Amino acid sequence: MTARIVVIGAGLGGLAASALLARAGHQVTVIERQDWVGGKSRRIELAGQRIDTGPSMVTFPDVWRQVLAAYDALGPTGESAADIAGVTLERLPEVGRYYYRGSQANLPVEAGHHWHDAWKRFEAEHGTLGPAITDLLVSDPWDPKVLPALGRLLSRYGTRLTTEAFLKGLPWMPQYLKDVVAIHTLNAGVAPSQTLALYASMAAVMATDGVWVPQGGVYEIPLGLEKLARHAGVDIHLSERVVSVSKGSVVTERATYDADYVVSALDGGILEGLMGAPAKKAPKRLSCSGVAVFGVLDEDLPEHVVTHSVMMPDRPADLFGALGKRVVPQQTMAFLNYYRPGQIYPNTRSVAAFLLTAPPNGLPFGIDDEFVQSESRRFSEVLGLTRPITEMMTDHMILDPEYFQGFGAVGGALYGEPAPWWRSGPLHKPGYNSPRNPWLWRVGSSVHPGGGIPAVLGGVLISTRRMLAHLPA
Numbered sequence: 412m413t414a415r416i417v418v419i420g421a422g423l424g425g426l427a428a429s430a431l432l433a434r435a436g437h438q439v440t441v442i443e444r445q446d447w448v449g450g451k452s453r454r455i456e457l458a459g460q461r462i463d464t465g466p467s468m469v470t471f472p473d474v475w476r477q478v479l480a481a482y483d484a485l486g487p488t489g490e491s492a493a494d495i496a497g498v499t500l501e502r503l504p505e506v507g508r509y510y511y512r513g514s515q516a517n518l519p520v521e522a523g524h525h526w527h528d529a530w531k532r533f534e535a536e537h538g539t540l541g542p543a544i545t546d547l548l549v550s551d552p553w554d555p556k557v558l559p560a561l562g563r564l565l566s567r568y569g570t571r572l573t574t575e576a577f578l579k580g581l582p583w584m585p586q587y588l589k590d591v592v593a594i595h596t597l598n599a600g601v602a603p604s605q606t607l608a609l610y611a612s613m614a615a616v617m618a619t620d621g622v623w624v625p626q627g628g629v630y631e632i633p634l635g636l637e638k639l640a641r642h643a644g645v646d647i648h649l650s651e652r653v654v655s656v657s658k659g660s661v662v663t664e665r666a667t668y669d670a671d672y673v674v675s676a677l678d679g680g681i682l683e684g685l686m687g688a689p690a691k692k693a694p695k696r697l698s699c700s701g702v703a704v705f706g707v708l709d710e711d712l713p714e715h716v717v718t719h720s721v722m723m724p725d726r727p728a729d730l731f732g733a734l735g736k737r738v739v740p741q742q743t744m745a746f747l748n749y750y751r752p753g754q755i756y757p758n759t760r761s762v763a764a765f766l767l768t769a770p771p772n773g774l775p776f777g778i779d780d781e782f783v784q785s786e787s788r789r790f791s792e793v794l795g796l797t798r799p800i801t802e803m804m805t806d807h808m809i810l811d812p813e814y815f816q817g818f819g820a821v822g823g824a825l826y827g828e829p830a831p832w833w834r835s836g837p838l839h840k841p842g843y844n845s846p847r848n849p850w851l852w853r854v855g856s857s858v859h860p861g862g863g864i865p866a867v868l869g870g871v872l873i874s875t876r877r878m879l880a881h882l883p884a
């Protein structure tokens with residue numbers, strides 16, 4: 412039997428879910444309020460040059476491959492999902508170069524560096540956990556098949572279950588290297604005291620298994636998912652906002668859609684509002700937001716500047732404190748993603764993304780704001796540039812907490828309200844589905860707050876697998 416399924420939101424979660432459900436033979440409609448697919452993953456053009464905004468790198472590439480494999484397994488043989496999606500992942504030579512209190516190091520740390528021995532030990536102990544983490548990302552947590560992966564991870568962390576607690580127990584690791592490893596929890600928007608020990612392993616796993624960017628840019632991922640969805644017969648409606656959701660129907664500004672099942676790929680609490688729940692009080696704790704300046708450069712940067720540079724704040728604890736209070740920090744964790752002409756993008760000029768971790772205050776920021784300018788000066792000095800990076804941008808676009816708030820999360824918090832660390836993984840709330848509303852399923856970062864592309868796509872695999880088992884065959 413074919414079910415009528417309406418998927419709300421054409422971000423990575425909604426697109427992937429729609430492609431798999433349609434491939435399994437259901438009649439699927441996707442409704443997206445913006446005029447682009449991809450949600451937080453978006454492509455812009457400045458002075459004729461391509462820049463992808465939102466996510467900039469792909470980790471745990473096996474999760475992407477498993478989405479393609481699931482698509483192939485659900486439908487008739489013929490053209491393969493990989494051929495339809497047309498995404499080619501390219502491994503970057505390093506995870507990034509980190510700058511911290513006058514020290515600098517690539518990850519993986521190069522031979523001869525005073526962190527090298529500690530890094531080698533750390534990578535040997537943690538770098539091989541990628542397949543176990545991938546297993547957890549794509550498998551139903553109640554599936555006994557995850558037990559070996561879980562066992563491998565637990566044996567690594569013992570009873571030190573948060574990132575902070577785990578790193579504290581490594582006396583052989585230099586404090587500065589610990590700080591560099593710990594700051595990766597900001598990829599989940601929160602401090603090391605609020606994340607599972609698993610996050611301590613991320614830097615080592617990324618170094619061993621690589622960080623990847625699709626040829627053409629990260630936006631090739633939503634484009635590939637859109638191709639898979641359309642190939643399977645999904646009807647995608649852009650520029651149409653959903654205004655209410657109830658059992659049996661999804662109402663937009665333009666039409667009412669009958670639905671046997673609804674899949675919500677919306678952020679955080681938006682869905683509850685659409686279902687008529689009274690507005691909740693703003694959460695006490697929020698994950699971080701960001702200020703991102705994307706620009707075309709008037710000159711190429713010196714040869715020593717790598718694709719991903721990371722500048723740490725001198726006092727990470729002050730940054731975590733400021734973010735918690737929602738005030739602009741003195742110094743922040745800043746990234747510079749730099750693509751030379753022809754590298755990844757088919758551009759003729761160099762482009763850069765200058766990304767600043769920012770408080771979730773919902774405010775607009777301009778390129779001339781003191782926060783942006785002082786961090787631009789600090790980063791450029793650290794990199795040995797002759798001018799601040801923002802001065803080199805002939806054309807630019809800035810995305811700020813006000814923009815990110817447009818996706819629904821209070822204050823523009825990139826990952827909404829952080830879940831307590833023990834709620835990560837199988838105990839996440841809300842769940843994929845609840846017995847109270849068996850017609851409603853969820854995917855995307857609302858069920859995997861803090862998770863990037865692999866968590867969103869892995870969650871889609873789990874959620875749609877369960878949903879297909881539940882649908883009448």
Ligand SMILES: Cc1cc2nc3c(=O)[nH]c(=O)nc-3n(C[C@H](O)[C@H](O)[C@H](O)COP(=O)(O)OP(=O)(O)OC[C@H]3O[C@@H](n4cnc5c(N)ncnc54)[C@H](O)[C@@H]3O)c2cc1C
Binds near residue numbers: 442653703819857864
């Ligand atoms: C600055 C930044 C950098 C990041 N860097 C990385 C990275 O390097 N690597 C990585 O793996 N991850 C990264 N991430 C995380 C990654 O981008 C997200 O996890 C992922 O894009 C979330 O996808 P999603 O489908 O869950 O949500 P979204 O992309 O938010 O999709 C939700 C969709 O729902 C739509 N919507 C909302 N309300 C309605 C409505 N009423 N009606 C219809 N549609 C609606 C929205 O417009 C949106 O398209 C980054 C995120 C940001 C913001």
